[in-house]
Amino acid sequence: MTIPVIEVEDVRVRLRGHTVLEDVNLAVHQDDFYAIIGPNGGGKTTLLKVILGLLQPSCGTVRILGGTGAAARKELGYVPQFRTFDFEYPITVREMVISGRLGHITRFPRRYGAEDHARTEEALRMMGIADLADRQIRDLSGGEQQRAIIARALVGDPKVLLLDEPTVYVDAPTAAQFYSILDRLRERMAIVLVTHDIGVIPEHVTRVACLNRRLYTHDTNEITPDMLEAAYHCPVDLIAHGVPHRVFSEHTEEE
Ligand SMILES: Nc1ncnc2c1ncn2[C@@H]1O[C@H](COP(=O)(O)OP(=O)(O)OP(=O)(O)O)[C@@H](O)[C@H]1O
Numbered sequence: 001m002t003i004p005v006i007e008v009e010d011v012r013v014r015l016r017g018h019t020v021l022e023d024v025n026l027a028v029h030q031d032d033f034y035a036i037i038g039p040n041g042g043g044k045t046t047l048l049k050v051i052l053g054l055l056q057p058s059c060g061t062v063r064i065l066g067g068t069g070a071a072a073r074k075e076l077g078y079v080p081q082f083r084t085f086d087f088e089y090p091i092t093v094r095e096m097v098i099s100g101r102l103g104h105i106t107r108f109p110r111r112y113g114a115e116d117h118a119r120t121e122e123a124l125r126m127m128g129i130a131d132l133a134d135r136q137i138r139d140l141s142g143g144e145q146q147r148a149i150i151a152r153a154l155v156g157d158p159k160v161l162l163l164d165e166p167t168v169y170v171d172a173p174t175a176a177q178f179y180s181i182l183d184r185l186r187e188r189m190a191i192v193l194v195t196h197d198i199g200v201i202p203e204h205v206t207r208v209a210c211l212n213r214r215l216y217t218h219d220t221n222e223i224t225p226d227m228l229e230a231a232y233h234c235p236v237d238l239i240a241h242g243v244p245h246r247v248f249s250e251h252t253e254e255e
Contacts, residue, residue, distance in 0.1 A: 004027040010059065011047075011060030012060055013055065021057070033190070033205050037194075037198060047215075052073060052076060064076060074156065078153055082142075087138050089137070092134055093129060119156075127154070147178075159190065160192060163192070165196065
């Protein structure tokens with residue numbers, strides 16, 4: 001069996017005296033489209049930050065394609081939550097997308113070369129926004145901005161794409177378009193998707209895990225009622241077949 005593209009082993013994270021992640025183990029393989037779901041504050045973004053090396057765990061290890069350190073993490077592309085971007089900053093779409101190459105330039109002073117420009121044009125085309133390349137990022141619609149953020153993550157030619165709630169601000173048709181783009185990208189890279197959008201899981205995702213401080217994994221894309229109850233700490237009814245797929249939660253008064 002090939003080595004996992006991401007391997008998280010016995011990771012624990014404590015922030016300001018609180019345990020945010022505990023005994024987390026996760027293996028993502030090259031052909032995975034992995035969804036991580038779970039309640040607000042469950043630790044999903046924290047786990048992505050640990051994988052990206054932006055946050056040091058109190059214990060445990062993270063390996064990317066068997067390696068650790070900054071060189072291994074260059075294999076990761078990251079699409080942070082939409083709300084973390086400042087779209088008012090005066091920058092064109094092309095300038096924003098090419099900035100994803102900065103971490104790959106080792107010479108100083110940092111200057112973009114032919115490969116950086118070529119990869120930028122390819123990513124713009126791949127995301128269907130080549131015609132918007134000279135527009136200011138602030139003048140784009142939310143869905144177009146979202147594509148630009150993904151293009152920026154793709155210019156590093158990652159082996160794994162990590163996305164944190166990418167469809168929060170887009171309408172249903174744009175989200176559907178977005179998932180068909182992810183389906184295409186899967187041919188080139190593994191995908192880890194943090195989402196509250198459980199409805200997309202049966203159609204697009206190959207494996208799913210529920211995170212609420214601890215990670216409850218499953219080898220298929222089936223979300224079991226046990227997993228949901230363990231992660232959400234409340235009885236959950238799942239309508240797993242039929243469209244739309246929905247999760248209803250029932251909380252008792254003490255919850
Ligand atoms: N820098 C920090 N200092 C202290 N606590 C933090 C810090 N970052 C996150 N936390 C806490 O860690 C917990 C997990 O946060 P995280 O953002 O990982 O959750 P999440 O599952 O991504 O939530 P959501 O679905 O709401 O985006 C939360 O209780 C949050 O308040």
